[in-house]
Amino acid sequence: MARPGQRASWSDRLKLRRWDFWTGFTLFMYAFLLVVVVYPLCALLISSLYDKQGDFTFANYWDFLRLKYYRNALLNSFKLSSLSALFALLIGVPLAYVSVRTDIRGKGALNILVIMSLLSPPFIGAYSWIMMLGNNGFLKRILHAAGIPFTSIYGPKGIVFVLALQFYPHIYLYVSGALRMIDTSLEEAAESLGVPAWKRIWTITLPLILPTLSAGTLMVFMESFADFGTPLLLGQGYKVMPVLAYDQFISEMGSNPAMASTVSGLMIVCATLILFIQRFVSTRRNYAMTGMRTPTIRSLPPAVRRLVTALAFVPAGISIIPQATVAVTSFIETKGPVFQRGFSMGSYAEIWYRVKQAIMNTYSFSLLAIAAMIVLGVLTAYVLVRRKSRITAMLDGLIMVPYVIPGTVLGISFILAFNKPPLLLTGTWIILVLAYVTRKMSYTIRSSSGILQQLDKSVEEASISLGVPPVPTFFKTTLVLMLPGVLSGAIISWVAVINELSTTIVLYHGATATIAVSVYSEVVTSNYGTGAALATILSVTALLSLLIANRLSGRKLML
Missing domain, CATH: 1.10.3720.10 (MetI-like)
Structure with missing residues (x-):
């Protein structure tokens, strides 16, 4: 036991803990x-x-580093995940800002569309876009008939397109919540000093919500990095780490559990490093706010409001197309x-x-x-x-x-x-x-x-x-x-x-x-x-x- 005035050790505190139902659980x-x-x-x-x-x-790890086939899968995964997170940011942040800070119409419908697109699994989105923009997709045929050149949805560009549309709701939901709780005192002070609106957003608003923004970006990156179905359906030979691990473990040419385990272990290491980097970035500065002055909704001129509303519904409408497509085609x-x-x-x-x-x-x-x-x-x-x-x-x-x-x-x-x-x-x-x-x-x-x-x-x-x-x-x-x-x-x-x-x-x-x-x-x-x-x-x-x-x-x- 610890002496009077001396802090109890870890083992002492464990011994002093009452053994009851919760200890057993x-x-x-x-x-x-x-x-x-x-x-x-x-x-x-x-x-x-x-x-x-x-x-x-250690030959499996050496082979992974030595052979271009394996290295490319890792690079491809980072490339696709980074691009997916970037485009998700470009869609989600502006959409959240206009939804929370302006008086656009149909916010309830917009939220429903965004949430519904998130609940659909990515591979269903990939499957839907294959039916629309695949090698024989009906939208591809329409585009060709109109003289618009379009190859197909397959390949890395198609994967990024599907993943960004699938996961931008994470950014939207995270940023929307942060913008509703942000203290606007700094923004109002900058406005009184004549700082333009775009500069206030870039230098004040975004830094204030950086922890939330980085958490949402991490979520998109991790989801994209771990996604299996979309690269499998759209990749057509474009290897990423989840597909590589699956192919090594279950292969027509004979499985290689050791290499599959190596690929899997490296995926865990990469995901953990990204998690630590996000936490390091978000804890470097103090983001505490009083929350005394919550933001007010800005009234837009009628013409501007109609335009912004239409623009807000473009990504939300596109992201819900896969579910609408599968619903309609299921009855054909x-x-x-x-x-x-x-x-x-x-x-x-x-x-x-x-x-x-x-x-x-x-x-x-x-x-x-x-x-x-x-x-x-x-x-x-x-x-x-x-x-x-x-x-x-x-x-x-x-x-x-x-x-x-x-x-x-x-x-x-x-x-x-x-x-x-x-x-x-x-x-x-x-x-x-x-x-x-x-x-x-x-x-x-x-x-x-x-x-x-x-x-x-x-x-x-x-x-x-x-x-x-x-x-x-x-x-x-x-x-x-x-x-x-x-x-x-x-x-x-x-x-x-x-x-x-x-x-x-x-x-x-x-x-x-x-x-x-x-x-x-x-x-x-x-x-x-x-x-x-x-x-x-x-x-x-x-x-x-x-x-x-x-x-x-x-x-x-x-x-």
Whole structure:
């Protein structure tokens, strides 16, 4: 024990901690994360250090650095991710500014379009643009008929186009929230000194929201860096790291798990470095604001307002085109890969006959994963918020590790870790549900923590003072107050799970295929009608989930 007046050591504080339900759950979460995070990543690292003959070597890393084929994949990933983040900034920041700071019309509709485009998985966007601007796309034929030269959507330019349109809503939502809370005192002072509007935005407004802006940019970069479906569908040989890892692990010419592990390990290193760089940039300066003077909405002249409104709806309208396209084409009559004149329900009848199991798998696996995420997320959030210590801080850091792991990498690490006794899970539905929980659990924990931080401790203290033990108090009082917000956050996680492709395509086998995998399979085999029907089911599910989440959280869609 520490002497009087001396600060207790880490081990002393651990010994003094009362061993109760929450301590037991904390130990359980450590054990769980050691199994589903640390163990698979260690298996991945170890696999990268052995060749096909089982000999210890660093040759895989040397080959990656030496061979242009592998180096180009890394450079391509950074190039595509950087360009996608740049164009997402160019779209999202101006759109957020005019939405928050001006009196443009239709802000509610604009928000709905932006959010809906974010809920659709990127590979569905890629698939839709293939139907429109692919080698035989109908928009491409129209452009050629009008004398406008256009090759196709395939290649790196098409990938950047799709990813930027898919992920700019991250920038829009982050920046919109920051602009609503910004203190305008500095802006008003600069305006009184005659500083032009564009210069005030560049030198004052943007620096003030830099932490939020960098966080949104990081989100876009990480999502683009980890995206698997879009480069796979549009790349046509243009290799990026997730596709390279998948090809090395599952190849027609013979798999190379060691090199796949090497590629996966380097992806984790790159993602972690980007995360640290973002945090370093955002913490170099003090961005604290009083928030006493929130921004006012500027009234634009009628002609200018109409023009700005029209310009604001251009990117939002374009980004929603993929979902509208798949919805319409899902009802068009098809004959093999060719669309015919007329509408019918034939594509839906065919998918119910051929891939009904994939539809059932998607919803059953997702429901199981969400149930586990709610239970673990709520209890973990309580530990992190109400039982703060170095131990829980370490737990919080460990929970965030899967956040920076691309889905393809997580899938490969799970196969390497769970393909032999005593945890022989490869090929079962259990490994899919476990992967979903591991990868998406942090979202539910963050939403639950946010709700819990808003609840006053006095409610729990009053219940305990009346003789109700702490654990029953949590379940009878605190959890009830948290439930609407928790369920709202869980529904967003549910949308992410049903759309998950990169992890699923590595871990599934025939009997455990999901809608996302089936959409990819239908596109690859040129069955565009059935692919559109399956994609529409995902989009409708996402829309209904969004409506339910807004209802539970007490928010209105028409902002």
